[in-house]
Amino acid sequence: MxxxxxxxxxxxxxxxxxxxxxxxxxxxxxxxxxxxxxxxxxxxxxxxxxxxPDVFFLLFLPPLLFLDGWRIPKExxxxxxxxxxxxxxxxxxxxxxxxxxxxxxxxxxxxxxxxxxxxxxxxxxxxxxxxxxxxxxxxxxxxxxxxxxxxxxxxxxxxxxxxxxxxxxxxxxxSPLTAIGTFLWLALGGIAIGVLVTWAITGIKDWITRRLGEDSGSQILISLLIPFGAYLLAEHLHCSGILAAVSAGITMSYAELTGRALATTRMxxxxxxxxxxxxxxxxxxxxxxxxxxxxxxxxxxxxxxxxxxxxxxxxxxxxxxxxxxxxxxxxxxxxxxxxxxxxxxxxxxxxxxxxxxxxxxxxxxxxxxxxxxxxxxxxxxxxxxxxxxxxxxxxxxxxxxxxxxxxxxxxxxxxxxxxxGGLQLPAEPAHDEQEDSARVAAAEAAIKAIEQAQHELSQNRADADLYADTGAKIMDVYRARINSQPRSVEEAEKMRLIGEIERQLRLAGLRAERDELFRLVRARQLSDELVRKLVREIDLLEARLTTN
The missing domain is CATH 1.20.1530 (Na+/H+ antiporter like fold)
Structure with missing residues (x-):
């Protein structure tokens, strides 16, 4: 107690x-x-x-090192x-x-x-x-x-x-020779254990998910257990548990590139x-x-x-x-x-x-x-x-x-x-062009997928025109994204300024929406359940606009 x-x-x-x-x-x-x-x-x-110290290392370091390895920019x-x-x-x-x-x-x-x-x-x-x-x-x-x-x-x-x-x-x-051998075993063994534990657990998890479906709570709990499993196994084999947790986090970032997790799970x-x-x-x-x-x-x-x-x-x-x-x-x-x-x-x-x-x-x-x-x-x-x-x-x-x-x-x-203050370092590689190209590629892939889904859903249906109109509206959004890509440096700067102005105005609108919903629920004109649902939608949109 x-x-x-x-x-x-x-x-x-x-x-x-x-x-x-x-x-x-x-x-x-x-x-x-x-x-x-x-x-x-x-x-x-x-x-x-x-x-x-042993409890301190076990409880605090594995999750922190795992998360740092997971989120550190690999480039x-x-x-x-x-x-x-x-x-x-x-x-x-x-x-x-x-x-x-x-x-x-x-x-x-x-x-x-x-x-x-x-x-x-x-x-x-x-x-x-x-x-x-x-x-x-x-x-x-x-x-x-x-x-x-x-x-x-x-x-x-x-x-x-x-x-x-x-x-x-x-x-x-x-013994210097023994010291070098021990260091290599600790370092290489710890790294290998972290990689193997993460790949094994994520592989088993994906295999089960494909057959039984995905439960967000279980997926999150698995991600919490991975660093402790890697750390304990490494320490049991007299390797570096610290490096095992770090390498497990780095491996987790690559395992996530498969994109198999649901959006709700990731959020x-x-x-x-x-x-x-x-x-x-x-x-x-x-x-x-x-x-x-x-x-x-x-x-x-x-x-x-x-x-x-x-x-x-x-x-x-x-x-x-x-x-x-x-x-x-x-x-x-x-x-x-x-x-x-x-x-x-x-x-x-x-x-x-x-x-x-x-x-x-x-x-x-x-x-x-x-x-x-x-x-x-x-x-x-x-x-x-x-x-x-x-x-x-x-x-x-x-x-x-x-x-x-x-x-x-x-x-x-x-x-x-x-x-x-004012210190200049060699610049990080600019990713603006890569971002623009990625947005165009993603929009083109979305248009193709919508066209295919629209065709499959509207086959032999009397209301096929509704599918065609709805699909056209969605595809127009993606085509507008493609056409809005800048063609020069000046245009790119102008587009970013417009985007920032739009972001600020949309944030002001979202916050006003949320304030009005809270006013209505305080006045008992809306139910708590409905307001929670609507506010969550607004919060997600605001999070998207405020995340760097």
Whole structure:
């Protein structure tokens, strides 16, 4: 009962955080508000939630990573795959080595393997934090796609490095060859399991649907279970459950291209997943804030682990680690961009080598925020060594990791708007021509289908002329769409302006319709059931006009 009560209070806190954020006079990213609210709850409740890392990983990460993989633009992911892999793997290893030695030098009381474990757990950026931050910071689309792709993949490399460091502490041994083999098994095995689980489940689901019909509720529930199935199977086989959830989401996006699901299923499923994303994202950050007072209270004990007596040294260490993370990331991004430009120039597919923009490199470095995965990862550090002695500097590592998360979020919140103002990136490919061509092709296919259906339905009927007239009216709509396609850039711009004016006027009309319906039902001139039906129709039309 207590766990259920806690869950309900966490969800209530997520709702309150949204209201608080919208009520603030200045722009503050929602994660910061949720962390602050979580800390306030902990101070009032006086009893922090027992955060089991295994349960945390299982309940929160699979659906979020699955949805990110499902919705991430695949074109951008594959176009910038070299850059993403350099950040997701190369940067993590570079960070673990550089930061590990720095932490051991700053804090001699922390053994080198523990320093490497801490460096590994703070090296991955967090997809939840990146997505939440992007809703308030004006991150260019291409940079956002790179950051999202990096954060989806670097969790595995960071956590694998942490696992090796912990194994070295526990056993006193480290084998590079074993480490490489384990990494390949974790990564490739996790990806393969995610793909196979998704294809198998969607294939069975489609086979049953073709024979028994489609039930929207069952289809939505299946989509919710897929990430958990992929994650649990991967973890059971000692592969990366994180990569299994990500690859399952990416595979789901391709499985959906068959278009077999009903329109109602897709609409309802989108609403369900949007709610889950909002709720779980919020709970993750509220929980993170809820853990903060406990970590701060343990500062007196933690500072002794660091070999000092003044708690202010903890702040110095957190700031130094964040500065080192940003510096290492800056150096790696700068080198990576230079190499990318050099390869493009050698291949003859890019402009001559130019110096990477300082603001672009700085923004990419600052946008690498840490989040829930770092917190959950550091909490998995063992309590005791094999000989029964306490794990060295465990509380200190947890405190520093939590400080890094909070500091990186605040720094990105404050710094990104300044760095990204007016920043120009290589443009995303324009899709206007593709969109126009797709609309024409779809309209032509619709006309052919209507003609065929009209012919089949009106055969040997006395009222065949009604079918002909009705079909002609519908086909005129599609022909108007074909004929309205622009023939020049100026005409295209004019058509888009006309379309925007039409959209605004239609929205005004729809909102007036809905207000009048609500007035009529309040006056008891219409039934509740009828008004719900009519308002739903208006809501669907408005959603179509307001969706980007």
């Amino acid at each position: 207590e766990s259920i009560t806690v869950s309900l209070f966490l969800l209530l806190a997520v709702v309150l955080s949204g209201w608080l954020q919208r009520g603030l006079p200045w722009s503050v990213p929602l994660p910061i508000v949720q962390i602050a609210l979580g800390a306030l709850i902990a101070l009032v409740a006086k009893a922090p939630v027992k955060l089991d 951008g992911l594959f176009r910038d795959k070299d850059t993403i892999l350099e950040l997701a793997v190369g940067l993590v290893i570079f960070t673990v080595v550089g930061l590990g030695f720095l932490i051991n030098w700053m804090i001699p009381a922390m053994p080198l393997p523990v320093a490497f474990a801490l460096a590994a757990v703070v090296s991955p950026t967090d997809p939840v934090a990146v997505s939440a931050l992007s809703s308030r910071a004006p991150i260019p689309k291409r940079l956002l796609h790179i950051l999202e792709g990096e954060s989806l993949l670097n969790d595995a490399s960071g956590l694998v490095c942490m696992r090796f460091a912990v194994a070295a502490i526990m056993t006193g041994m480290f 309802r499923r989108t609403g369900v997943w949007d709610t889950i994303q909002f709720s779980v994202n919020g709970v993750v950050f509220v929980l993170l804030g809820e853990q903060m007072p406990y970590l701060i209270e343990s500062a007196a004990r933690v500072v002794q682990d660091a070999g000092h007596h003044d708690p202010l040294w903890l702040i110095v260490y957190v700031v130094a680690i964040n500065a080192a993370l940003a510096t290492l990331r800056f150096l790696w991004v700068w080198i990576s961009l230079r190499l990318t430009l050099f390869r493009a120039s050698r291949a003859g597919i890019g402009a001559p080598i130019s110096r990477p923009s300082f603001r672009l490199v700085a923004a990419t470095s600052l946008a690498g925020v840490r989040g829930a995965i770092t917190l959950a990862g550091v909490l998995t550090l063992p309590l005791f060594l094999p000989d029964g002695s306490p794990f060295p500097a465990r509380d200190l590592a947890i405190f520093l990791a939590a400080g890094v998360i909070l500091t990186s979020l605040v720094a990105a919140t404050i710094g990104l708007p300044f760095l990204l």
